[in-house]
Amino acid sequence: MSQNRYGLDIGSSNFKMCVRDKVLNEKNMIAVTRKEVVGIGDDAYDMYEKVPENIDVSFPVKSGVIADIYNMQILLSKFWQKINGGKKPMGVSDFFIVADAVGAGIDILNAKGIMMVDIGAETCEISVLSMGGIVNSRSVKIGGNKLDENIIYAVRNEYNLVIGNKTAERLKIGLACAGSNFNSRSMTGFGRNVLSGLPVSCQISDEIINDSIKDPLKAIVEEVRAILEHTPPELSVDIIKNGIFMTGGTSGIKNIDEMFRRSLNVTVKVVHTPQESIIRGLMRIMADSRMSELAYVPDDRLFE
Numbered sequence: 001m002s003q004n005r006y007g008l009d010i011g012s013s014n015f016k017m018c019v020r021d022k023v024l025n026e027k028n029m030i031a032v033t034r035k036e037v038v039g040i041g042d043d044a045y046d047m048y049e050k051v052p053e054n055i056d057v058s059f060p061v062k063s064g065v066i067a068d069i070y071n072m073q074i075l076l077s078k079f080w081q082k083i084n085g086g087k088k089p090m091g092v093s094d095f096f097i098v099a100d101a102v103g104a105g106i107d108i109l110n111a112k113g114i115m116m117v118d119i120g121a122e123t124c125e126i127s128v129l130s131m132g133g134i135v136n137s138r139s140v141k142i143g144g145n146k147l148d149e150n151i152i153y154a155v156r157n158e159y160n161l162v163i164g165n166k167t168a169e170r171l172k173i174g175l176a177c178a179g180s181n182f183n184s185r186s187m188t189g190f191g192r193n194v195l196s197g198l199p200v201s202c203q204i205s206d207e208i209i210n211d212s213i214k215d216p217l218k219a220i221v222e223e224v225r226a227i228l229e230h231t232p233p234e235l236s237v238d239i240i241k242n243g244i245f246m247t248g249g250t251s252g253i254k255n256i257d258e259m260f261r262r263s264l265n266v267t268v269k270v271v272h273t274p275q276e277s278i279i280r281g282l283m284r285i286m287a288d289s290r291m292s293e294l295a296y297v298p299d300d301r302l303f304e
């Protein structure tokens with residue numbers, strides 16, 4: 001396979017790209033003024049919610065769809081420059097769901113009855129795979145951003161504190177735990193007091209965070225249950241035997257596997273580095289000629 005073949009996973013929150021053994025994983029964000037680009041990726045995220053009005057910091061992908069094609073093109077070319085000295089893309093492929101399973105280390109060509117649950121920032125993809133193909137899949141608009149939104153709402157209600165998206169994400173990553181386990185931990189949250197309007201900080205307890213994320217996580221469990229119920233019995237037997245594989249950044253929530261296992265009575269495994277499992281799968285597919293049949297590769301000439 002071509003040495004110039006790149007793998008892309010363009011997410012609502014993170015942009016992942018691989019070429020040969022190199023992986024780039026940065027916030028899918030851009031900061032622009034009217035005249036120029038002032039930041040991309042993680043640098044743009046650092047500026048998020050901190051910049052004056054003349055700088056616009058945004059995510060070009062919304063709900064898993066490229067909503068701002070102009071800025072996405074700029075980001076794409078800048079990330080390419082970053083990962084590999086500005087070479088042009090060749091043979092970008094579209095086989096994300098299968099790649100996810102390959103990244104999880106599953107023998108995708110031979111395995112029968114595999115269920116993958118990829119919980120990203122804005123979408124959750126639930127897929128049933130068998131022998132290299134997709135048997136059934138469903139995309140639900142629930143992900144980490146919904147959890148952040150609920151955290152913002154709960155913190156405002158409980159502490160009269162208005163926090164931004166970045167603080168909500170930090171509290172989620174630092175404190176959130178699925179299920180009913182409260183560890184009596186807390187973290188400092190910075191924001192604005194609703195009543196005085198002044199900037200303040202306050203200790204946020206994990207109980208508030210865990211309570212606020214319960215409903216969206218339960219909704220995902222119910223979607224998985226519905227798919228399991230509509231899976232042919234021969235395949236569901238294999239899914240129960242193999243377990244459900246969870247990927248995507250939001251699978252990083254502590255105890256999420258345990259919560260799914262308890263609710264569905266099926267073994268659940270969160271894959272290693274869940275946020276990067278698609279891109280690691282793409283790396284393996286591109287490097288292993290036996291897997292080339294999994295790839296849809298557009299005509300290279302289109303990219304020259």
Ligand SMILES: Nc1ncnc2c1ncn2[C@@H]1O[C@H](COP(=O)(O)OP(=O)(O)OP(=O)(O)O)[C@@H](O)[C@H]1O
Nearest residue numbers: 011012013014120121122123144248249250252253
């Ligand atoms: N350790 C963690 N615990 C909980 N959530 C996490 C953790 N690490 C990352 N996340 C969340 O994971 C999400 C990003 O995951 P991912 O990169 O898989 O999404 P994406 O591919 O950009 O989005 P989508 O697939 O929905 O378009 C963000 O909401 C982020 O806050």
Ligand SMILES: [Mg+2]
Nearest residue numbers: 011012120248
């Ligand atoms: Mg994703």
